[in-house]
Amino acid sequence: MTYRIGIDVGGTHTDAVLLDKDYQVLAQTKCSTTEDVSSGIYAAMREVIALSGVPREQITYAMLGTTHCTNAIVERKHLNEIAVIRIGAPATLAIKPLVGVPDDLRGHLGKRVYIVAGGHEFDGREIVKLDEARLYAIAGEIKGKVDSVAVTSVFSPVSKEHELRAAEIFRDVLGDDVPISLSYEIGSVGLLERENATILNAAIVNVAKSTALGFLSALKAEQVEARVFFGQNDGTLMSIEYAMKYPILTIGCGPTNSIRGASYLSGLENALVVDVGGTTTDIGVLVNSFPRESSLAVEIGGARTNFRMPDLISIGLGGGTIVRVQADGQFSVGPDSVGYRLPQKGLAFGGDTLTTTDVVIALGKANLGDAQKVAHLDRTLLEQVYSRMVEMVEEAIDKMKTSSEPVPVILVGGGSILLPDTLKGASQIIRPENSGVANAIGAAIAQISGQIDRVFSLDEKGRAETLEQAKSIAVEEAIAAGADPATVEIVEFEDIPLAYLGNATRIRVKAAGTLAGVLQTSDSN
Structure with a gap:
């Protein structure tokens, strides 16, 4: 066993x-x-x-x-000493790396920034020859001074040639112990956002x-x-x-x-998921058993990036969310929370702070704590607070839907006791067994995946062969990450022709399979 x-x-x-x-x-x-x-x-x-x-x-x-x-990243702690290498002179000299990154984060990450001649056009043609001599000089300069290196080249999702050569040079001088992050493996088209994602990746390797x-x-x-x-x-x-x-x-x-x-x-396999924690409620979308991916740039610690992230809405409503009531009967819900201190701070547990959990206990919607400790609260006001809590979730659900049709909603998380069995926009509410630890279960049952998101020119191999090549790369990535080759299959595929780049297309493929050495069970997704 x-x-x-x-x-x-x-x-x-x-x-x-x-x-x-x-x-x-x-x-x-x-x-x-x-x-x-x-x-x-x-x-x-x-x-x-x-x-x-x-x-x-x-x-x-x-x-x-x-x-x-x-x-x-958020706390600016334990970040690596890094070197930032952009391969893009003279084409990108007008905008330096780390533009738009908050000053305090730039102070951590921008100590060694270099822009080197090289890079490619949108169609894969070389802008200028890669300046290998300059890369060797930089490698010698940073040797013994950095923990990792971030390399970003212009249009590397179209041609990764210059990034790969730069990595060879740095490994030659710095050795194999200094990790090198290459942008074509991390972000998609969009130089500045891809560069930021690569820099952040290099900065957290030691963490x-x-x-x-x-x-x-x-x-x-x-x-x-x-x-x-x-x-x-x-x-x-x-x-x-x-x-x-x-x-x-x-x-x-x-x-x-x-x-x-x-x-x-x-x-x-297809539904909205409402995950109510102690501090926030996260609403995401299930598409074929996997989270829908965001198509927007995402800010991490104030830095704008474009690597893949789940499409989520987070609202300040959780089991520990603080409810404040004014003397005139007006009230506010959150966004701050007592978090894990709920058993000490909540009124129903002998504390001094009115929380959303106290509201549902006082209204008889949850059997927790001591209901007598919240029996003195004005029921009419509590009903209004509860209506507002439900409204907040219904508004978020409406924002995540792609049509006006009702959809199934799965409630998970320890704070899901806050919500009723009917919600506007939901065709049904499902509260599965063990839903309070759905996050840990999700981690335990997950598959291994590989994904690529690149621009391919169709001139060289034609459409059919290029699509197959992209799928093969994703499958290889999944196997490299630890998936059993016999179980790997394509679970997502997107092909977007890019007319403004000539005969080119952006292909995004995800392949997934079970852990190598694990038998697929009949009741797993």
């Missing part, structure tokens, strides 16, 4: 589950998310193993959805590495010899090696895990 642990770190709670080989939940737990994140993860892991009673030697997989990398090694150490301390995988923000997993190369792909994986978990628990 083999077992797997799934852990997901939220803003308020760190959830953990232990599943058997058929993905049945044997044990689950919620621990408070700690300031350093790691100790909360270790506490949740120890607790779920103890609750399950499963022999430790039979736990063979451990999946982690973590906020470490997000926190490092990912220390997180991975810390998690391995914690497992070892519990006598668990498991293969470790990280959740990434498209609802699939990646190996430790892959995560340390592309740590930016862990950003946004928490809500994504909830969406995947909701799909698995409900059996639905």
Whole structure:
């Protein structure tokens, strides 16, 4: 018998589950998310193993959805010393790297910025020859002074040639121990946003590495010899090696895990998922069992990027959201929250702060805490507050829908007790069993994926052969990330002709498969 642990770190709670080989939940737990994140993860892991009673030697997989990398960027802590290399002179000299990035973040990341001659046109033609001598000089200058390097070349999603050559030069001088982030592997067309994503990726390599090694150490301390995988923000997993190369792909994986978990628990492939936590409610869209991807540029820590992210709306409504009532009867809901301190701060638990959880307890909609401690509250006012809470979610649902037709809505998360069994815009409300830990379940049951998003010229190989080539690259990426080759299949495909670039097309392909060495079970998605 083999077992797997799934852990997901939220803003308020760190959830953990232990599943058997058929993905049945044997044990689950919620621990408070700690300031350093790691100790909360270790506490949740120890607790779920103890609750399950499963022999430790039979736990063979451990999946982690973590906020470490997000926190490092947002808080400007533990970032790598990096070198930023743009291959784009003279074409891009007018706009320097890190334009639009907040000053404090630029102060961390912009100490060593270089623009080198090279790059390609939109159709793949070379703008100017790559200045290899300058790259060798830069490599010598930064040797021993940086932890990682970010390389971005003009139109590298069309031609990656100059980025690959730059990487060879840096490895030749710096050795294989200095990670090199290449923009064609991370972002899509759009130089500045792709460059920012690549720079952020290079800046958090050490954070990912220390997180991975810390998690391995914690497992070892519990006598668990498991293969470790990280959740990434498209609802699939990646190996430790892959995560340390592309740590930016862990950003946004928490809500994504909830969406995947909701799909698995409900059996639905297409629906809206409303994930109510302690601090926020995240609304996402399930399309063929995976989260719908955002088509917009995304800001991470104030820096505008264009790498893939789930399409989400987050609102300041959770189980710990503070409700303030004025003397004249006016009130406000959030956006701030008492978070994991709800059992100490909430009125129904003996605290001094009115929260949304107190509202549903006082109205008899949830059986928690001590209802007598909130019995004195004005019921008419509470009904108005509750109506506003429901309205906030209904408005967010309406924004995420692509038509006026009602759609199924899956409610997950520990705070889902806040919401009723009917919502405007919902054809039905589904509250699956174990929905409170859907995020950890989503991490545990996830598949391995590979994805590409590039511009291809159709002149060389023709349309049919180019499409097949793109699919093959995505499949190879999935296998490299740890998927069983026999199970990999194409789960998303998008082909957008780009008439303004001549005979070119933008192709986005995602391939996914089960973990190598894991049998596909009949009830997995």
